Amino acid sequence: MNTIVESRPVASEITLLRIAAPKIARKHRAGQFVMVRVAEVGERIPLTIADSDPEAGTITIVVQAVGKTTEMLTSLGVGDEILDLAGPLGTPSEVEDFGTVIVVGGGVGTAVSYPTAVALSKAGNSVISIIGGRSQENLFFEDELAAVSTELHVCTDDGSAGRRGLVTDALADVLAATTVDRVLCAGPVVMMEAVAEVTRPYDVPTVASLNPIMVDGTGMCGGCRVSVDGTNYFACLDGPDFDAHLVDFPLLAQRNRAYVDFEAKRREAMQPCAAVSVDVEAAT
Amino acid sequence: MSERTRRERMKLDPVEMPERSADSRRTDFGEVNEGYTAELAMAEAERCLFCARPTCVEGCPVGVDIVNFVHRVEAGEFEEAAAVISADNSLPAVCGRVCPQETQCEGACGLAKKGKAIHIGHLERFVADYARDHDHAPAPVPSPTGKRVAIVGSGPSGIACASDLVGLGHEVTVFEALHEVGGVLAYGIPEFRLPKSIVAAEMDQLRARGVRFETNAVIGMVDTVDDLLSVEGYDAVFIGVGAGLPRFLNVPGENLIGVFSASEFLTRVNLMRAYVEDSDTALIEVEGKAVVVFGAGNTAMDAARTAVRLDAASVTIAYRRSREEMPARTEELDHAEAEGVRFETLVGPVELHGDDDGRLTGVMLQKMILGEPDADGRRSPVPVPEQIREIPVDVAIVAIGNTPNPLLLRATPDLEQSKWGTVVVDHDTGQTSKPGVFAGGDIVTGGATVILAMGAGRRAAAAIGEFLGSSAELEEELL
Numbered sequence: 064m065n066t067i068v069e070s071r072p073v074a075s076e077i078t079l080l081r082i083a084a085p086k087i088a089r090k091h092r093a094g095q096f097v098m099v100r101v102a103e104v105g106e107r108i109p110l111t112i113a114d115s116d117p118e119a120g121t122i123t124i125v126v127q128a129v130g131k132t133t134e135m136l137t138s139l140g141v142g143d144e145i146l147d148l149a150g151p152l153g154t155p156s157e158v159e160d161f162g163t164v165i166v167v168g169g170g171v172g173t174a175v176s177y178p179t180a181v182a183l184s185k186a187g188n189s190v191i192s193i194i195g196g197r198s199q200e201n202l203f204f205e206d207e208l209a210a211v212s213t214e215l216h217v218c219t220d221d222g223s224a225g226r227r228g229l230v231t232d233a234l235a236d237v238l239a240a241t242t243v244d245r246v247l248c249a250g251p252v253v254m255m256e257a258v259a260e261v262t263r264p265y266d267v268p269t270v271a272s273l274n275p276i277m278v279d280g281t282g283m284c285g286g287c288r289v290s291v292d293g294t295n296y297f298a299c300l301d302g303p304d305f306d307a308h309l310v311d312f313p314l315l316a317q318r319n320r321a322y323v324d325f326e327a328k329r330r331e332a333m334q335p336c337a338a339v340s341v342d343v344e345a346a347t
Numbered sequence: 348m349s350e351r352t353r354r355e356r357m358k359l360d361p362v363e364m365p366e367r368s369a370d371s372r373r374t375d376f377g378e379v380n381e382g383y384t385a386e387l388a389m390a391e392a393e394r395c396l397f398c399a400r401p402t403c404v405e406g407c408p409v410g411v412d413i414v415n416f417v418h419r420v421e422a423g424e425f426e427e428a429a430a431v432i433s434a435d436n437s438l439p440a441v442c443g444r445v446c447p448q449e450t451q452c453e454g455a456c457g458l459a460k461k462g463k464a465i466h467i468g469h470l471e472r473f474v475a476d477y478a479r480d481h482d483h484a485p486a487p488v489p490s491p492t493g494k495r496v497a498i499v500g501s502g503p504s505g506i507a508c509a510s511d512l513v514g515l516g517h518e519v520t521v522f523e524a525l526h527e528v529g530g531v532l533a534y535g536i537p538e539f540r541l542p543k544s545i546v547a548a549e550m551d552q553l554r555a556r557g558v559r560f561e562t563n564a565v566i567g568m569v570d571t572v573d574d575l576l577s578v579e580g581y582d583a584v585f586i587g588v589g590a591g592l593p594r595f596l597n598v599p600g601e602n603l604i605g606v607f608s609a610s611e612f613l614t615r616v617n618l619m620r621a622y623v624e625d626s627d628t629a630l631i632e633v634e635g636k637a638v639v640v641f642g643a644g645n646t647a648m649d650a651a652r653t654a655v656r657l658d659a660a661s662v663t664i665a666y667r668r669s670r671e672e673m674p675a676r677t678e679e680l681d682h683a684e685a686e687g688v689r690f691e692t693l694v695g696p697v698e699l700h701g702d703d704d705g706r707l708t709g710v711m712l713q714k715m716i717l718g719e720p721d722a723d724g725r726r727s728p729v730p731v732p733e734q735i736r737e738i739p740v741d742v743a744i745v746a747i748g749n750t751p752n753p754l755l756l757r758a759t760p761d762l763e764q765s766k767w768g769t770v771v772v773d774h775d776t777g778q779t780s781k782p783g784v785f786a787g788g789d790i791v792t793g794g795a796t797v798i799l800a801m802g803a804g805r806r807a808a809a810a811i812g813e814f815l816g817s818s819a820e821l822e823e824e825l826l
Binding site for chain 1: 524614
């Protein structure tokens, strides 16, 4: 069950895993995720399904090693099995022919925006992709995105690939030059919040794929509640996509920091010598 | 049966359940009740008057032949007693521990008026544990009918339904969304009240009888109910997915860090074992903290007593009504109180406050008085104007009930639902608006009890049995 059929690094500390999961592959729609557990005492974490192949019966997830569970996942090799894999979960992204859409992916969020870019392209949209990372070594899926996009903008903090700057810089330029019908973004909370602010003056419908902490992923615990236009929603059931102009991003950022201390301790316990850097937002 | 007369029996004092001292048990998750010995069980059974009209049986939602099994216990025939219970109850070791006996069998006992009702729950628990410890053989299954039933949800209703259907010779597969089977028995009810090993043993009995379990199967998202019927070839489907969507207070500050649904708090602790040192599942710091639980049902008590065991500095139950209206089992209230849980009644939370990091620091409690009875006959709490005060709180747990989880129902649009999102069924059969599809438990009733869900699962199993029987006859005719 859940056998890994491919495992390869796609960027620094980011690994792509292709997993035999025929039923999930058959049902998957862009925007959905799986819940994963790798050990008997392990936690359940949500990971977006980056790609699926119904014929081969596989799904792809892209994992950034940021905590104990993600580190264990990235250390698995071909032939290894994932203990528990449940999905597809979440409401699929809205996909129709909107016209021209911009898909923004920041960091490992590119794995979230990629399947939606593919689906939007298939639906007839003209897709403009923007991806960003700290440095060239943090980027991935450039070729894959280029294949489904009319334009691909690459941004890095240090200018080692594409333009030096943030995804929002590229986004602002595209919006100034082109009529855009919809924007979709996935990545760190601060990035999604910034994207929403850039698109707001243009009044472009903007969707963010949110990444709150989850336990069960099926609506049972309510830990993933997010506030959208003042109303609470469960991201696992009603999302993860929400209207970015109405999401309370500061609240999401705050709630995602709930277990920072615990995460740091866990990772320290696992790798006593390694430098500890915790980025709770990168897990999804 | 001993030769004691009815009069003599009535004079005997109830045999209380031996339990660990509050001081000892509040430091770990070990079971609180220690269980009867054979001698204690027989002594308790000896008090039964064997009424000509056994009202206790009428009080049991699944109609266990209580008089018969108690009679066997008195005679020391524990295996036989187990067989009597098993005929009507698929999870006796669980029900003996979690049923609200005082409002069911024991409440209906002829001795209840004198406050000396037979401890039927304790006896049931003893018999079930005895049978398990003595490798009581699983009930036999008849030759296969060739009919296949899919059960969605491995909680009490699904398990009871599965048990009866496999007993009719049908092939049964139980689908569970989580990685562990048992539903609320696994994620909700804590170890100290219902040890996981007890649940595991009950599941093993079902496996031994041929029931298949598929975990991580989120029906509605992976296979739909229609897929189960048309693609996977099941002849009938039972939906027992529970009321798995937590209700929140809907007051300001509810999204602060440190505010949880009871489901999240208990899931992290029970299912994910967050209380174990090497668990990877995070839990908010409870040790040395002030914890408040909103609500006063069994789940609220479970959450409060879990917080006690995680070494909270204080644990307070805040409830809008008075002690009398608290819906939890009497034993849970008594145990919680003995373990140091403080009961603050006639208060309702109106606002939660936090610090600059968004962490909970306090709750504003509104004083209430009891007004007119509501639709349920319970007196409704009414706010007393200008009587609001703040208490310091680090962790708040919301245990005010659950609503039906829409996940499966959204994927089954042709299933008739009530305005509350529950599935509409025929009460006697569990038949839904969709042919071949039955439902029972909390997804039909809204949040209720283990035993009521089991009763619904059993009624549905009987109806599914008839449905499959008649469809088999129909197929034969067509051939």
